[in-house]
Amino acid sequence: xxxxxxxxxxxxxxxxxxxxxxxxxxxxxxxxxxxxxxxxxxxxxxxxxxxxxxxxxxxxxxxxxxxxxxxxxxxxxxxxxxxxxxxxxxxxxxxxxxxxxxxxxxxxxxxxxxxxxxxxxxxxxxxxxxxxxxxxxxxxxxxxxxxxxxxxxxxxxxxxxxxxxxxxxxxxxxxxxxxxxxxxxxxxxxxxxxxxxxxxxxxxxxxxxxxxxxxxxxxxxxxxxxxxxxxxxxxxxxxxxxxxxxxxxxxxxxxxxxxxxxxxxxxxxxxxxxxxxxxxxxxxxxxxxxxxxxxxxxxxxxxxxxxxxxxxxxxxxxxxxxxxxxxxxxxxxxxxxxxxxxxxxxxxxxxxxxxxxxxxxxxxxxxxxxxxxxxxxxxxxxxxxxxxxxxxxxxxxxxxxxxxxxxxxxxxxxxxxxxxxxxxxxxxxxxxxxxxxxxxxxxxxxxx
Ligand code: PLZ
Numbered sequence: 184x185x186x187x188x189x190x191x192x193x194x195x196x197x198x199x200x201x202x203x204x205x206x207x208x209x210x211x212x213x214x215x216x217x218x219x220x221x222x223x224x225x226x227x228x229x230x231x232x233x234x235x236x237x238x239x240x241x242x243x244x245x246x247x248x249x250x251x252x253x254x255x256x257x258x259x260x261x262x263x264x265x266x267x268x269x270x271x272x273x274x275x276x277x278x279x280x281x282x283x284x285x286x287x288x289x290x291x292x293x294x295x296x297x298x299x300x301x302x303x304x305x306x307x308x309x310x311x312x313x314x315x316x317x318x319x320x321x322x323x324x325x326x327x328x329x330x331x332x333x334x335x336x337x338x339x340x341x342x343x344x345x346x347x348x349x350x351x352x353x354x355x356x357x358x359x360x361x362x363x364x365x366x367x368x369x370x371x372x373x374x375x376x377x378x379x380x381x382x383x384x385x386x387x388x389x390x391x392x393x394x395x396x397x398x399x400x401x402x403x404x405x406x407x408x409x410x411x412x413x414x415x416x417x418x419x420x421x422x423x424x425x426x427x428x429x430x431x432x433x434x435x436x437x438x439x440x441x442x443x444x445x446x447x448x449x450x451x452x453x454x455x456x457x458x459x460x461x462x463x464x465x466x467x468x469x470x471x472x473x474x475x476x477x478x479x480x481x482x483x484x485x486x487x488x489x490x491x492x493x494x495x496x497x498x499x500x501x502x503x504x505x506x507x508x509x510x511x512x513x514x515x516x517x518x519x520x521x522x523x524x525x526x527x528x529x530x531x532x533x534x535x536x537x538x539x540x541x542x543x544x545x546x547x548x549x550x551x552x553x554x555x556x557x558x559x560x561x562x563x564x565x566x567x568x569x570x571x572x573x574x575x576x577x578x579x580x581x582x583x584x585x586x587x588x589x590x591x592x593x594x595x596x597x598x599x600x601x602x603x604x605x606x607x608x609x610x611x612x613x614x615x616x617x618x619x620x621x622x623x624x625x626x627x628x629x630x631x
Pocket of ligand 1: 252311312313314315317340341342343411415416444445446447448472473
């Protein structure tokens, strides 16, 4: 990474127990005002954040290995993003692109055509959240194909709206008691190499899916297949080589729209601008959000011009979609990612982290697998000598890391995965320190 000046001291420093008294006071006020259905994995209240640190209301400085779930790749207050936001807000915060359009929206769409895989003619439409992007990718695929079935997968996560809950695999906490869900959604086996007892190659696993689609749905009823090129909430699952290319080529032969959900994997996170590139696939549609706008809410569907342009004028939109402040933030974020070379920085983070975690995995017997790409890395925890998921130990490790001032998130269908999603602008020293804390937590869990 090129030199980077931070506004806040890049250090881990605890001045109170966690949570401190001020955070506890906010927790009390929160209980009386905020719906109980919203959870928070970290019990401290943020007051500032920059680079690789989050500072809380008690003055504790924590190392951030979560980036607000893969969002603040350029940091949570990158000066060029902050300046772009302030500048745009000083002129206009909103006109509604469907009423009075503006340049920022068009510029973001131009940038997305350039950055996404494939050199075919593309179009984009902007939204506010990942779930909204996924919903719209499905709308576009259905209209363009005149078909209704959508193929999704085990371990998939696509959002919390009604249709995206239907696409999401895991019931607790995402779906339980929130149904009935949208119809015409079919779930197929994902490629999960660590847990694939048949040891299928990628193409074999894809063939199994294809057979099932043809037998259970019929290729000519399928509008779209949707897949996360690394399944995120499901456990940072990297599919076996050749799995996605086989599915994509079948989709192409059968005029099925292939949607890559790159909401979590996109924007330099995995060491490429988009994780589809690692798989050697060019999706028909890509959904994006999270890292796109340095923390401002923005999402997009980008893809084949013929698909997006098949929708009648007025068929896509929303009051806030492509908000001008969020677009300004996205343009500054993309420019920053280019200037700092953040795809390469994500690969550096992988090189600093993965071998170290793999060495640890050789030493202690609670790590089933270390996997991931770029700065989207994971440790899957199991009961020693088995592949039985150990969510309890996983939670304990994240809790210990937190008590030492390191924010590490968990994920996974079985809740047994520690995931590392540091801001890409984290310094080597801070990353090294955070990994040290995590290693100690893993070792002490293994010794219990
Ligand atoms: N698609 C691949 O990862 C969001 C969700 C956290 P929204 N993932 C984090 C939670 O518990 O709500 C996500 C994703 C993929 C879609 C989404 C949805 O994006 O911006 O949260 O709607």
